[in-house]
Amino acid sequence: MIEINLIPDVKRELLRIRMMRNAVISMSILVGIVSIAIVVFCAVVLGGQLAFELKQDSDIKNKYGELSQISDLDKTVTLQQQLGQIDRLHSDKKINSRLLSLISAINPPAPNNVQISMARLNPEEKTITLEGSAVNGFAALEVLKKTLTSTKVKKGNAEGDGVSLASDMKAGETTFGENAEGKKVLRFAFTFTYPDDLFAHSKEAISIITPTSKTNVTDSRLGVPESLFSRSESTEQKKENQ
Incomplete structure (x- = not known):
């Protein structure tokens, strides 16, 4: 039985290179998709953290503004601290x-x-x-x-x-x-x-x-x-x- 190779070596090498190229392109696309997903996830987390910090800062400013309107705040806070110690001092006396x-x-x-x-x-x-x-x-x-x-x-x-x-x-x-x-x-x-x-x-x-x-x-x-x-x-x- 006689076999005749109708595809020359150059053609066979071209097909092998095309297959490698397709594999590299597919892998690059997959890596790119994963990278984009990671970036999007990090952006969402960072954005949520920034939003939470902004809300906390806003709440702190609002509370500080409310406390600032109270007259003799220092005396009030000191009195509350002293009152909080009464029970302990009473039990230890x-x-x-x-x-x-x-x-x-x-x-x-x-x-x-x-x-x-x-x-x-x-x-x-x-x-x-x-x-x-x-x-x-x-x-x-x-x-x-x-x-x-x-x-x-x-x-x-x-x-x-x-x-x-x-x-x-x-x-x-x-x-x-x-x-x-x-x-x-x-x-x-x-x-x-x-x-x-x-x-x-x-x-x-x-x-x-x-x-x-x-x-x-x-x-x-x-x-x-x-x-x-x-x-x-x-x-x-x-x-x-x-």
């Missing part, structure tokens, strides 16, 4: 007047009662310093200290007995002298740390719970555990029934 109630509550009954001449409250260190005098000497001072360490602070209807009123007690100067009536008294000073609940502002009532019985401060009492000197509930109930 301390009720220091409870110190007077505390002194009255912890003062032991006669003959171990004391006279408090100075009570200093230090909110930063959360300490209270008491200075006073006692006619019954060291016995009254020990009763006062034991009353403090046994007193509890309870918030509202919280469960338990509350938190201890005094901790980290530090003794100050103790001397003997005479009071205005010429009686020999023991002058004392000491400092203790109080809990946060004592002066904290709260909607719930704060209770200061002191010991119900007098404190024994004899040498033997100070040297042994308190449990040896506590009376059982059954013994107290029997005495009450009698």
Whole structure:
């Protein structure tokens, strides 16, 4: 079988080049369309952003114009800021007047009662310093200290007995002298740390719970555990029934 090539090499090369040209043109058109679409999209986004910024600027100018018409604007804004802080300041404030109630509550009954001449409250260190005098000497001072360490602070209807009123007690100067009536008294000073609940502002009532019985401060009492000197509930109930 004999085959005859009727298309010369030049003609075949021309057809191949035409096909390449058509492919390049088609690709260029596609790329151009995509580029135009990207440009249009960017223009729309940029135009929308510019329009939004112009609207915001216009609103700001309008609001500024309205505020500028208000007389004493600076005073009004300052007052509003102060009013906004009232609730926070009200919740953070301390009720220091409870110190007077505390002194009255912890003062032991006669003959171990004391006279408090100075009570200093230090909110930063959360300490209270008491200075006073006692006619019954060291016995009254020990009763006062034991009353403090046994007193509890309870918030509202919280469960338990509350938190201890005094901790980290530090003794100050103790001397003997005479009071205005010429009686020999023991002058004392000491400092203790109080809990946060004592002066904290709260909607719930704060209770200061002191010991119900007098404190024994004899040498033997100070040297042994308190449990040896506590009376059982059954013994107290029997005495009450009698």
